[in-house]
Amino acid sequence: MNVLFFSSFNLPPHFVGLNLEFIQRNLDEGNTVYLIDCHSSFKECGFNPYKLKYMCEICKFRENKGLDLLKGKIHRIPIQALTNEDEKNEIKAFLQGFSTLDKDCYYENFPFGESIHSSYISKTRERNFSSLEDQELLRRLALNTILTYKVVDRFIKQKNIEELYLFNGRWDYYRAALSAANENSIKVEIFEYYRSGGYIEKFGNNLPHNIKNKNRLIEEAWEQNENLEEKLAIADNFFKKKRDGIAVNDKAYTADQEKGKIPSEYNKDKKTFVLFNSSDDEFAAVGKEFDNPYFNDQLEGILYLVEYFKNKPDYQLFLRMHPNLKGLVRDFLEPIYALENKYSNIFLIRPEEDIDSYELMNIADTVISFGSTAGLEASYWGTPVILLGKTFYYYSDIAYVPKSRDEIPSLLDKNLSPHEKLNSQKFGYYIERGGEKAKYYLNDANRNISFKGTGLNKLPGWFKIYYKTLKLLNVKN
Helix, strand or coil: EEEEEEECCCCCHHHHHHHHHHHHHHHHHHCEEEEECCCCCCCCCCCCCCHHHHHHHHHHHHHHHHHHCCCCCEEEHHHHHCCCCCHHHHHHHHHHHCCCCCCCCCCCCEHHHHHHHHHHHHCCCCCCCCCHHHHHHHHHHHHHHHHHHHHHHHHHHHHHEEEEEEEEECCCHHHHHHHHHHHHCCCCEEECCCCCCCCCEEEEEECCCCCCHHHHHHHHHHHHCCCHHHHHHHHHHHHHHHHHCCCCCCCCCCCCCCCCCCCCCCCCEEEEEEEECCHHHHHHCCCHCCCCCCCCHHHHHHHHHHHHHHHCEEEEEEECCCCCCCCCCCHHHHHHHHHCCCEECEEEECCCCCCHHHHHHCCCCCCECCHHHHHHHHHHHHEEEEEEECCCCCCCCCCCCCHHHHHHHHHCCCCCCCCCHHHHHHHHHHHHHHCEEECCEECCCCCCCCECEEEEECHHHHHHHHHHHHHHCEEEE
């Protein structure tokens, strides 16, 4: 079978390690393996939009080091070897037809606008790219992204490729390869790193953010283990570790909070609501599935709630800003910070404050979430949750989901009962036990990445001096 791997960015060691895992599996099976990579084909990408040479040098070095560990032959081709000037000029002329590049821009059936925005949002954590500088950068990314789409589309046809393997798939050039595969109706395997111990997730022809596909994986993992007592114990341990500030597959954002500490403004005689906002940049451009069904964005939803609560003197609302927003200065955060001390029954808890998020769940009559995992955890600990945005537990009967925006006030006024704990326990179990064990790839608890026992994290001393000099001098491609 002819299989194609596309990998345009190899600076993080887990990117390299997972590609090597699936390449070696295919070589072991006797498949013909092609790899299309960047290897300085472009001066910038969504990961390196500012053309920093040191990033490209690390990317190339790490990929080359990893590929040398493979047993078997692969056919490696950089994108630039498959392009031509006439094609570039054609795409430039096409892009001139857009005065502004937004998320809804398409080239044929390829949503290139969404792909470049997804990358740039993750890089900048901004939302609005209306400046001339941002639009020019997006235009350059769009040129390379559409070029990648055409290159991969043509390559699939010429080499009779039967399957595409792709890491994550949401970023600019990766989304281009995915769209080309779908245009040719070939099989796709999207993969991602998961938990320590060398566990990975496989999504088939779905982005990792596909809600219903993620729910399918969770249900399958739950059903595969027939020992209910064991599953519940594993799930309960996950939620306990989270509450104790122990990192589980991610940074422990509550580790610096003071246990049991609540806001001094708390009034036990008022009906208490706690709103956990989230940093939703990863989900801002991954398809219509994550579009908020009630508001244009989370900020509009927060301000809607403020308008509702400010005229409810018997209610109190605490807005707990996500700790990973600490130190972030962005235009979309200014209206939230402006709420501080503005109303007598609405209280802002800044990202850096050491108020205990879990104690907030305890004192809350109702938790409100736009998709934060705090909503999942609050439901587990027995607090009713109202969900006002899309997230992985949107369809899982973990929270109250309004049928429309008009139903939100009636939910807020009701004395809600908690949902069945089992629904959230399935998520906890999957986080602890989900995924597939890799054969060659390993990521340990300290985030060291290896392939066939060879570490991929460390770079030799001479190379560190080289790339750090490039970085210090701000050398551009």
